[in-house]
Amino acid sequence: MALxxxxxxxxxxxxADPPRRAPAGGEIGAxxxxxxxxxxxxxxxxxxxxxxxxAVLSSFKSDQDxxxxxxxxxxxxxxxxxxxxxxxxxxxxxxxxxxxVVCGGVVLTLLLSSAVAYVLARFEFPGSRxxxxxxxxxxxxxGFLALVPLFFVVQNLGLMNSYLGLILVYxxxxxxxxxxxxxxxxxxxxxxxxxxxxVDGCTHWGVLFRIMLPLARPGLVSIGIFQFLGMWNEYxxxxxxxxxxxxxLVTQGLANLAVTQGYHSDFSGLFAGLTxxxxxxxxxxxxxxxQISAGMTAGALK
Amino acid sequence: xxxxxxxxxxxxxxVPLLVYAVFVVSPYVQAFPIAFTNWEGLSAEYHxxxxxxxxxxxxxxxxxxxxxxxxxxxxxxxxxxVTLSLFFSTALNYQGGVPGAxxxxxxxxxxxxxxxxxxxxxxxxxxxxxxxxxxxxxxAVGLDGLARLWLGDGRTxxxxxxxxxxxxxxxxxxxxxxxxxxxxxxxxxxAALLDGAxxxxxxxxxxxxxxxxxxxxxxxxxxxxxxxxxxLVKILSVGPGGPDDxxxxxxxxxxxxxxxxxxFGYASAIGVTLFGIxxxxxxxxxxxxxxxxxxx
Numbered sequence: 001m002a003l004x005x006x007x008x009x010x011x012x013x014x015x016a017d018p019p020r021r022a023p024a025g026g027e028i029g030a031x032x033x034x035x036x037x038x039x040x041x042x043x044x045x046x047x048x049x050x051x052x053x054x055a056v057l058s059s060f061k062s063d064q065d066x067x068x069x070x071x072x073x074x075x076x077x078x079x080x081x082x083x084x085x086x087x088x089x090x091x092x093x094x095x096x097x098x099x100x101v102v103c104g105g106v107v108l109t110l111l112l113s114s115a116v117a118y119v120l121a122r123f124e125f126p127g128s129r130x131x132x133x134x135x136x137x138x139x140x141x142x143g144f145l146a147l148v149p150l151f152f153v154v155q156n157l158g159l160m161n162s163y164l165g166l167i168l169v170y171x172x173x174x175x176x177x178x179x180x181x182x183x184x185x186x187x188x189x190x191x192x193x194x195x196x197x198x199v200d201g202c203t204h205w206g207v208l209f210r211i212m213l214p215l216a217r218p219g220l221v222s223i224g225i226f227q228f229l230g231m232w233n234e235y236x237x238x239x240x241x242x243x244x245x246x247x248x249l250v251t252q253g254l255a256n257l258a259v260t261q262g263y264h265s266d267f268s269g270l271f272a273g274l275t276x277x278x279x280x281x282x283x284x285x286x287x288x289x290x291q292i293s294a295g296m297t298a299g300a301l302k
Numbered sequence: 303x304x305x306x307x308x309x310x311x312x313x314x315x316x317v318p319l320l321v322y323a324v325f326v327v328s329p330y331v332q333a334f335p336i337a338f339t340n341w342e343g344l345s346a347e348y349h350x351x352x353x354x355x356x357x358x359x360x361x362x363x364x365x366x367x368x369x370x371x372x373x374x375x376x377x378x379x380x381x382x383x384v385t386l387s388l389f390f391s392t393a394l395n396y397q398g399g400v401p402g403a404x405x406x407x408x409x410x411x412x413x414x415x416x417x418x419x420x421x422x423x424x425x426x427x428x429x430x431x432x433x434x435x436x437x438x439x440x441x442a443v444g445l446d447g448l449a450r451l452w453l454g455d456g457r458t459x460x461x462x463x464x465x466x467x468x469x470x471x472x473x474x475x476x477x478x479x480x481x482x483x484x485x486x487x488x489x490x491x492x493a494a495l496l497d498g499a500x501x502x503x504x505x506x507x508x509x510x511x512x513x514x515x516x517x518x519x520x521x522x523x524x525x526x527x528x529x530x531x532x533x534l535v536k537i538l539s540v541g542p543g544g545p546d547d548x549x550x551x552x553x554x555x556x557x558x559x560x561x562x563x564x565x566f567g568y569a570s571a572i573g574v575t576l577f578g579i580x581x582x583x584x585x586x587x588x589x590x591x592x593x594x595x596x597x598x
Contacts, residue, residue, distance in 0.1 A: 143530075146333055148560050149570075153332075233420075235418055
């Protein structure tokens with residue numbers, strides 16, 4: 001638990017106690033330095049925001065506007081760009097496909113990896129260390145190595161171009177990090193509580209479902225958000241395992257659209273599609289940014 | 303009691319292990335034998351040809367170009383991204399946190415949550431030669447001479463893609479380094495200040511040694527990332543691998559061999575080579591950056 005909360009809670013230290021004991025020369029130097037670095041911070045912020053804002057604004061413009069006045073606000077706001085992108089360019093279908101695959105993938109990853117993590121954290125049995133390393137090793141190996149055989153595994157199981165195939169692959173690939181993270185999480189939880197429940201006649205299943213999983217909720221939420229973003233952004237796996245245009249996911253559909261639509265020159269429609277794909281992810285991020293950065297730093301600083 | 307425990311363990315592990323074994327372990331294991339075959343196309347027929355693929359690879363000029371690009375990215379991207387992120391997070395933590403530090407961190411991270419594919423499509427528009435944001439900006443400020451075919455010109459194509467990686471990557475490392483810096487006790491900086499240390503000295507003598515472990519992790523992430531680069535290169539490159547292979551990287555070359563030409567054996571050999579290089583580099587990164595852990 002400490003693992004999760006400590007970085008984010010302590011980071012914005014209030015500047016309540018600025019060190020005023022510095023010699024006068026140092027003070028001026030420090031101010032100049034502070035001002036200069038503030039300037040750089042602002043410039044970088046603008047560089048990050050500008051392309052995003054530009055894309056969102058362009059999605060409301062007509063093609064004419066985009067070409068003739070790329071810098072101004074839309075002369076009149078064209079909402080039909082969005083309906084065109086959603087219906088005619090099938091972003092709506094791709095969006096729906098992504099929602100199914102990602103939700104299925106996240107839920108399955110959480111179920112499978114919490115089971116594994118709980119067992120690895122709580123039970124000693126022959127081979128448990130090896131098992132842990134087998135799962136964690138998946139984080140280090142380059143996904144590319146497995147690409148060709150994975151394609152054939154999925155094909156031989158008859159799971160090409162199916163939701164189920166992608167969900168299973170996503171879940172399997174999501175397990176490495178989740179098992180790593182949740183094992184650490186379950187280890188920090190009190191052993192006494194579980195033992196007391198066992199003595200009181202609770203079964204192992206009862207302990208898991210009635211005590212351990214509810215206690216692990218913050219960890220499960222962090223991993224869930226983390227996996228959601230990762231799976232929503234996945235590009236390579238669907239590109240290889242999902243070649244039916246009706247089953248395209250948002251990332252795939254958009255990249256494909258950028259190629260095909262480039263010939264039709266429907267730039268406003270493309271920008272609208274881009275905006276539709278950017279907004280939900282940014283919304284999830286803004287809603288959960290604390291948990292996300294806490295989860296990321298906890299995973300990396302471990 | 304004991305019996306019940308084992309049954310519980312086995313029943314919890316069975317399904318996850320099966321899924322993991324089928325979709326993660328078995329593909330990795332299969333990749334190695336496939337690399338020694340001449341498997342082409344979708345027919346099931348193939349023969350073991352020993353190191354044949356690796357010999358071909360050794361004489362394949364495109365592979366060497368791709369490898370050179372990967373190695374170049376491997377050195378330059380970590381240096382650029384870590385330097386920038388260290389600079390920004392030091393600035394954010396300046397005297398315990400500049401005003402708006404929280405907002406900066408949230409904004410910087412925006413590109414980090416976007417799909418690489420979406421980032422790629424977005425930057426396609428930015429680099430678009432006629433109506434793109436970048437050339438539009440250059441013309442608007444009177445620097446018409448600098449406007450060019452960013453992705454279509456062999457001299458700027460790889461650099462343009464690198465700029466996108468830096469644009470998207472810095473936010474994550476800023477958050478990472480800021481978290482690590484925030485964990486350093488304030489007293490250490492006050493003591494350094496009393497001893498007459500300036501901002502630069504306290505960065506070199508206090509901050510950097512204390513967050514070195516995090517910097518090391520960041521370097522390892524970036525090294526692994528620089529070997530991949532698939533999505534961005536695939537989406538941003540003009541044609542497969544840019545004009546005249548100017549943006550060719552190993553992962554894209556492997557993908558093209560497997561799923562465009564159907565040379566599965568050859569592609570797997572590229573994958574195995576990539577794996578070997580990856581392992582060596584990861585170990586090397588940890589070796590080179592290893593240092594006594596500083597306790598505080």
